[in-house]
Amino acid sequence: MAYVPQPIAPARRKAVLRVVSDGRRIGLSTAPLDNAAEAFRRSLGAHWFAPRRMWAIRAGVDGPSFAARLTQAFPGIRLDVDELPGMVDSALATPQTDFFTQMLDLQIIPLDRGGHAVSGVYDSYFVEAMRELRGRFHKNASAWEVRAGAIQIQDVLQRVVGVDPAFIFVHENAMHLEDLVSKPKAEMPISVPGAAPAFGDGRGEDEDGSVGSGFLSSCARPLEQLPVDERILAQASLDCGLMDHQPAGVRHLLGRSSALLADDMGLGKTRQAVVASRLAAGDQRILVSCPASLRINWEREIHTVFPDDRVGMVGEDRMATLHGCRWVIANYERLSGLVKEPGLSFEVFTIDEAHFLKEHQAGRTRNAFILAERIPRRFLLTGTPILNREIELHTLLRLSGHPLGLLELADFRKQYTGGQGAREALSDAIQDWMLRRSKKVLKGLGLKTHQVRFIMPAEGLAGYQRLMADMSLMVMPKIIKLRQLLETLKTEFLIETVQSLGPEDKVIVFCEYMDTVAFLKEAFQNAGIGAVSLVGSDNGNSRQRSVDAFQNDPSTRVFIGTTSAAGVGITLTAANYVMFASQPWTPAMKRQAEDRAYRIGQTRDVIVILPIIPGTIDEQILALLDSKTEIEASVVERAVCAHLAHGPVTAGVTASPGTSVYPQADHSIH
Numbered sequence: 001m002a003y004v005p006q007p008i009a010p011a012r013r014k015a016v017l018r019v020v021s022d023g024r025r026i027g028l029s030t031a032p033l034d035n036a037a038e039a040f041r042r043s044l045g046a047h048w049f050a051p052r053r054m055w056a057i058r059a060g061v062d063g064p065s066f067a068a069r070l071t072q073a074f075p076g077i078r079l080d081v082d083e084l085p086g087m088v089d090s091a092l093a094t095p096q097t098d099f100f101t102q103m104l105d106l107q108i109i110p111l112d113r114g115g116h117a118v119s120g121v122y123d124s125y126f127v128e129a130m131r132e133l134r135g136r137f138h139k140n141a142s143a144w145e146v147r148a149g150a151i152q153i154q155d156v157l158q159r160v161v162g163v164d165p166a167f168i169f170v171h172e173n174a175m176h177l178e179d180l181v182s183k184p185k186a187e188m189p190i191s192v193p194g195a196a197p198a199f200g201d202g203r204g205e206d207e208d209g210s211v212g213s214g215f216l217s218s219c220a221r222p223l224e225q226l227p228v229d230e231r232i233l234a235q236a237s238l239d240c241g242l243m244d245h246q247p248a249g250v251r252h253l254l255g256r257s258s259a260l261l262a263d264d265m266g267l268g269k270t271r272q273a274v275v276a277s278r279l280a281a282g283d284q285r286i287l288v289s290c291p292a293s294l295r296i297n298w299e300r301e302i303h304t305v306f307p308d309d310r311v312g313m314v315g316e317d318r319m320a321t322l323h324g325c326r327w328v329i330a331n332y333e334r335l336s337g338l339v340k341e342p343g344l345s346f347e348v349f350t351i352d353e354a355h356f357l358k359e360h361q362a363g364r365t366r367n368a369f370i371l372a373e374r375i376p377r378r379f380l381l382t383g384t385p386i387l388n389r390e391i392e393l394h395t396l397l398r399l400s401g402h403p404l405g406l407l408e409l410a411d412f413r414k415q416y417t418g419g420q421g422a423r424e425a426l427s428d429a430i431q432d433w434m435l436r437r438s439k440k441v442l443k444g445l446g447l448k449t450h451q452v453r454f455i456m457p458a459e460g461l462a463g464y465q466r467l468m469a470d471m472s473l474m475v476m477p478k479i480i481k482l483r484q485l486l487e488t489l490k491t492e493f494l495i496e497t498v499q500s501l502g503p504e505d506k507v508i509v510f511c512e513y514m515d516t517v518a519f520l521k522e523a524f525q526n527a528g529i530g531a532v533s534l535v536g537s538d539n540g541n542s543r544q545r546s547v548d549a550f551q552n553d554p555s556t557r558v559f560i561g562t563t564s565a566a567g568v569g570i571t572l573t574a575a576n577y578v579m580f581a582s583q584p585w586t587p588a589m590k591r592q593a594e595d596r597a598y599r600i601g602q603t604r605d606v607i608v609i610l611p612i613i614p615g616t617i618d619e620q621i622l623a624l625l626d627s628k629t630e631i632e633a634s635v636v637e638r639a640v641c642a643h644l645a646h647g648p649v650t651a652g653v654t655a656s657p658g659t660s661v662y663p664q665a666d667h668s669i670h
Contacts, residue, residue: 023095027054043073051103063088101163110174119143129160140215245441258378258400262436266599284347292331294569335367349375358392384588446605534561567593
């Protein structure tokens, strides 16, 4: 009899790796499963508890029943659930009381018009508690508005959510809740046909009106003019190695309780802020907030000027260690830890790349507002105070305590946006608060010129046309794919351009997408051209190795990076050419990127090359940038013209000889 092979049943897959319970919830760590999110949410009523990276469901089911429900939720997969009943029952029998609740990040914030805002990680019991308090959820604020006292809120949270009051943080200062005005349409939108998105029922709120559009903010201590001791400033300028134009920037910051230093990229805002912060703080502690990628750069700059100062990093050092530091550096995502540590006091809050706080509803912006109310001095730094719209300045004005920041967002928009006259009025109103200077103040810096090159790839645009005609893609995913394709289509032009340059010339190539960076790096290396790269996922050591190789190794001629990762916080003055495989979405981001080469230390002219493929969205984006440039010029660049017309800013009252308004500063500048 011939042997007939029998079909082999697929092996059973173990779905649940770990089970934990706190008595109210059951948490599950699972193996990768197809369509897990849909199955857990719809079939099991679970939600993803991000802090623990587990699926959480309400307790109330025994082990065998839960195992049966899990098997039914994944009908197409043979699950191994033999051990699951025992795991669930064991977890329920030995609950870890605070396992989930200590990670809820529950915060109660007083509101200046009465009531409180309550925020926390999503949890079904937390939602139940807020509904019991008849709370109204504001999506833009990521918080519930509750018309109840803090003690009552804590009692309900303890009873319903099961959270120990020790894990509930009650803020000492009130915040402001106001409606977020809608964003205007882009002046020149990108036109790409695409599939229509799927919409919900369009109500925008629950039938009981429990969903609102408010956002949280606060206005820091009112802006004050302060005297500046010119003798101490002059000594600090010598001791700290300031360039000729930099003492005016330090003076501008010292002359106010809060100010914006908006110098063009490459003029040394970091050095000016380090000196001003230490002079203003005396022997007190300074908080520096910046993007994560710039933390090492700040630490190096601080130690260059003040080598004996102790610098701590939030997230790397223990809180007890930070109490012993004179500088504390926190990237924006880490500010929440400092919000809950009011005992860690600061005299100065220095905010680098302050335009990162332009979105009122972002969590990092809310945390910055809270800290700004606690800290007497706030110094804001950004070479790009306006990326898209005039209204982005409102957050920075409010953080500073500027009178315009006291306006409701809707009122600010009515008065200072929408036309040339309104923009000029805004520029005039912020002249004293914002100092912006162009690179004309630098001596010996060469020229920066721009060239638009219209090119046609040798392989043609057939692939681009097919993608454009694909109506299965929605608009935004299609735009991303089109831009990625255009980046790769420019590879031959980029390589040929580098090959045509002299051996002493070096080039920065900016892309918008990480996949293109890897693709171009390999293409350059295959062409015998030494290249290094930098993308957002690179760690600090890898970033520095790429920068050092490009700056110091003659054989490394090309630096390739994404605009978001390589366009800020680094110096690449070895380059005298900059090329953009894609254009960033704002002229400010483009200028900030190209000025990695055009800054202090550059001794040659810099040429910026923008390759454009006609008949594609390249041309639409170029037109969009032109329209945004007009807005920026009306408000920000007008300030540069005013400064040049009236001479160096010397705002603030000069102290009388022998009078020091920073009595402890002598210890910090020697």
